[in-house]
Amino acid sequence: MxxxxxxxxxxxxxxxxxxxxxxxxxxxxxxxxxxxxxGENIYIRGFGSFITKKRAAKIGRNIKKNVAVHIPEHYIPAFKPAKEFSMEVKKLKEPKKDSGPGEDADD
The missing domain is CATH 1.10.287 (Helix Hairpins)
Structure with missing residues (x-):
């Protein structure tokens, strides 16, 4: 959708x-x-929470140049669904196939 x-x-x-x-x-x-x-989080009762998660600093690798790259600690946005939300999704038998952007739907 x-x-x-x-x-x-x-x-x-x-x-x-x-x-x-x-x-x-x-x-x-x-x-x-x-x-x-x-830096604030959003909590919506019965739906879920929009939060920021802290990613620790780490060493990555640029495989094209075969060089180690330092990735500093940073924050990423995340969504944590409420328990009721998760339970409704768990009841789902088979997800509907949705065509992605640029694709034609089979309607």
């Missing part, structure tokens, strides 16, 4: 115009990014 598909579904279910749904989603995504970038 792409963002446009999500906007269409929300608009159909709520009756809110697609433009308003798109603005709301874009604002939510921006707030999540800004909040995580500022």
């Amino acid at each position: 792409r963002k446009a598909d999500l906007v269409n579904r929300i608009s159909d279910k709520t009756g809110i115009p697609k433009v308003d749904v798109l603005v709301t989603l874009e604002t939510m995504f921006k707030e999540v990014k800004d909040t995580l970038a500022s």
Whole structure:
């Protein structure tokens, strides 16, 4: 599912115009990014948590040049689903096949 598909579904279910749904989603995504970038986490009861995880410093390797490269410690964004969320997904028998970007769906 792409963002446009999500906007269409929300608009159909709520009756809110697609433009308003798109603005709301874009604002939510921006707030999540800004909040995580500022070092805060977001906790949404029943859905999950948007958190930052600390990756330790390590030595990597550039295989083309066969050189060791120091990778400093850094933070990455992560999502941790709530227990209820995980339980619903576990009940799923077979995931739907979704065509990726640029591919045609078999509808």
